[in-house]
Amino acid sequence: MNLKFYNKKITGILTIVPENEIKFEDEIENYSFSASQSMKLKLIMGYNKRRVVKENTTTSDLCVFGLNYLFEKNLLNKDEIDALVLVTQSPDHFMPPTSHIIHGKLNLKKDMICMDINQGCSGYVIGLNQAFMLLEQEEIKKVVLLNADTLSKKVSKNDRNNNPQIGDAASITIVEKNISSNPIFSAVKVDGSGSDVLIIPAGGFKMPSTQETSILKKDDSGNLRSLNHLVMKGDDVFNFVQREVPQMVEKLLESAACSHNDIDYYMFHQPNKFMLKKLASKMGVSEEKMPNNIVENFGNSSGATIPMNITFNLGNKLLKESFFVCMAGFGVGLSWASLLIQLENLTFCEMINFK
């Protein structure tokens, strides 16, 4: 589905990463593979170091910390927030919505909209689309989009397929009305028949966590994980991304009547370096235009990787310069989504450590 938005603008992006950093080598003994084999994968996949939260840090903690930072720096006025949209797959609780917990912790005004969206790797684009739709309302002038996940808690430490890549992070994106902005083009796609390709089998209402679901079992490759852990059919995800994402982006460019030459940066979700390199190669895009350095520095933090990509690789440049950016997220669902947007003159575009 193609979407088009007018008179909307991103005015600030902040990403929040935990201070706690884990190096790939520190965990290599957890995996039932030879060290030399794992070190080869490290180079190819971009496994290096990742940021993860401490056991008692939650999604709402990361978001509240970031929002308080913006309030204290006078980069955001809490009374001007008309809607708070949180995209997460690691809510503090099943109920209430984590966005409401954040609302309560920050003592935000009552006359506003708060919502959680359960989305993962496509969650930044999907969250932006939701923010743009909310801004169609006359009374909504400023939307705060939060993308946050602490999925490291749901990954087996003995799972070399997933553990080395998972990081935790949050991002805060301010979206506002702006009369002079260029149109924003987006595409959103879903294939629910692949809903089991990326899944945490137990812990929900269908299969509550029990002693039995916490038993570690070895998969065909030698990874140990339980039903409480995140599991991914890596081959299926890889092939789905290579098949669907390039053609989605081509059609999006076509709908916006522009070409690859018009794009300054491809800010894509980053599950691993190999996948990004193959995507760039297939799309005929240089690696300079499609950065792939997030997983190696911070890990894959699901919906927060695109804003992290922007703050880490463009940062302060976006306070004064203007770039035409193509974003794309893809993963759990299965879902995949892309966006063409002019990013310029942001009030802030930075990354901070959660303390």
Next chain:
Amino acid sequence: MDDKIITILNDTRPEFDFSKSKDFIAEGLLDSFDIVCLVNSLDENFNISIDGLDILPENFSNVDTIKKLLIKNNVSI
């Protein structure tokens, strides 16, 4: 060419004898992460970029399927 491919395979998983296997996947010599390593080695050794859509287990099940993939990428066999 067969020798070069076998050398790359041995470099990927030195503990196995690929010359004696008829199906690397079915016999458990290569898993999906090994295929990633193998693709990376083939890309580097032959100065190609194997299409992501071709990174399927069946294209890496024996030396002949790998050769077919190299031919598809304009490598002279």
